[in-house]
Amino acid sequence: MTKQHPAVTTQDPDGHATPPAPTAVFGRTTRLDVENPPPDLYGRPRLDRFMHAITAFSDVYTPAMGRPLLRRNPRLPAPRARAPLTLVVTGHRAVAEDVVELRLADPSGDRLPAWQPGAHLRLTLPSGKERHYSLCGDPADRGAYRIAVRRIADGGGGSREIHDDLHLGMRLTVRGPRNGFAFCGEPTLLLVAGGIGITPLLPIAREAQRRGLDWQLVHAGRTAASLPFTEELRALDPARVRFVTDRVPTGAELLAGARPGTAVYCCGPAPMLAAVQDAFADSPARALHFERFTAAPILDGRPFALQLGTDGERVEVPADRSALDVLREARPDLAYSCQQGFCGTCRVQVLAGTPEHRDRRLTAEERASGALLPCVSRAAEGATLVLEV
CATH class of the missing domain: 2.40.30.10 (Translation factors)
Structure with a gap:
């Protein structure tokens, strides 16, 4: 849910790991020779005895110290999830x-x-x-x-x-x-809320005020009567809060209060998030954190099919719809909640086919056993997933 700008990545655009970067030495660019390292720290043809002793000690001591961290005491109970x-x-x-x-x-x-x-x-x-x-x-x-x-x-x-x-x-x-929308405590903040999207941002504004941070908040909605908690926001600091109800603001208008180094926190409907994301690159803000009401729009989907049981109904999933949307038309009682792949409520079992998992909930073992979250996960173009539903 968090996007930083500028970003540092260790993957290329296709998602593959990049090779080790060259090491810069005094303005030159060279690559470390990992196949034939010099025997001595300074490149001399003989071993450095002190470094040799330190390395030998480290080879024995470091793994020994790490072993207790990698093993769980069998006498202790396995960690449990918090009870409801x-x-x-x-x-x-x-x-x-x-x-x-x-x-x-x-x-x-x-x-x-x-x-x-x-x-x-x-x-x-x-x-x-x-x-x-x-x-x-x-x-x-x-x-x-x-x-x-x-x-x-x-x-x-x-x-x-x-x-x-x-x-x-x-x-x-x-x-x-x-x-899933943690406040990082940056010193300069711009909070952007759309309608009911004020709910996670109100505690952030309250915490920023308590800490004495430099914060501003923009709350946009259809009418003044539709905006909750306006009096609570004004009570924090009326000079820091701006309400927009006479028009649909553009992304640039919403980010107009951002100064260099500002961290933006945004929660609201999909059009607002899209407008803020589009305008973010041209703003002086440093980081953008956002939370969605529902699942993100499907931008890279491909059509595939679902079969409900080994001999059941076959339904098509278009490129621009989620498997959950299609499943709920065939099974209206199918449970769901977040629609973003983190709660696990809509979990179903795959009997045949190869899914493309896009959730943030299932473990590797659960995926291997056939679990699937249809709110975000899909399949290859033209493929069919047979579900136990």
């Missing part, structure tokens, strides 16, 4: 047009796990749907988590359930907090 939390809804209020805020607390009043700005929760709703929502409260408040949810009338139903069916006192299973 059961939290109760203690607050449910409107904070903007079509936006409600939830407060979630431990039923016994215990302190909640700590979190950092940019973190999110994974909620299991009463219907069984799982959804991810950014934490928008104060990390110093360990008594409750705050999230805000905009109603999406034509979405998958999670937001409508939160708006219409959740009530005070109801209990939810919650996993997290987990952070």
Whole structure:
């Protein structure tokens, strides 16, 4: 989710590892002779006894010191993932047009796990749907988590359930907090939010104010009534916050406040992210961090097919659609959440065919056993994946 500029890479455009770079020595360019190193540090034809002794000691001592780090004590239990939390809804209020805020607390009043700005929760709703929502409260408040949810009338139903069916006192299973949009604490910041995209950026602004950093925030939306948390932002520092509601701003307008060395944090709808990314190269900003609402547009897709069971229905996946989109038309009850390849909710099993894995969740062993996340993963052009669904 993080893009740095300028970037340093050790791969070529095709993804292959590049050869070792030449070593510059006093303005000349030469290559180290790794096949026939000189016997002495200074190139003399005899061994340097001191360096020879140090090398021999290192050959024995270094591996011996490293071995305990590579092995796990068999008497200790294997590390476990954090157990899910059961939290109760203690607050449910409107904070903007079509936006409600939830407060979630431990039923016994215990302190909640700590979190950092940019973190999110994974909620299991009463219907069984799982959804991810950014934490928008104060990390110093360990008594409750705050999230805000905009109603999406034509979405998958999670937001409508939160708006219409959740009530005070109801209990939810919650996993997290987990952070995929971490705040790096750069001294100069520009925060760019689109609508409900303010949720991860509000804690970042609060932390930047607490640290005395040089920060600015731009919050854009359809109308002033549609923007949540405007009063909280003004309370931090009204001179640092700008609201845009009279037009759709360009990427250059959104980045207009960036100064040399600025780190930009952006969260919002896909058109806003695309506009900021397009304008970023011409801005004086140094780094761009962004978080998406949904999966990134498919730009390099190729058509392939899915077969639902060994003798089941065959469906085509176009180049510009995800396998999850097509699967949900055939199997409307298929669970999903993040649509970006990190939550694992939409996991299916491949019975035959070779997938192109593009997720950030599955281990090599899980992939080898046939696991697939259809929200982002695909197959070669013309190939068919047989799924157990």
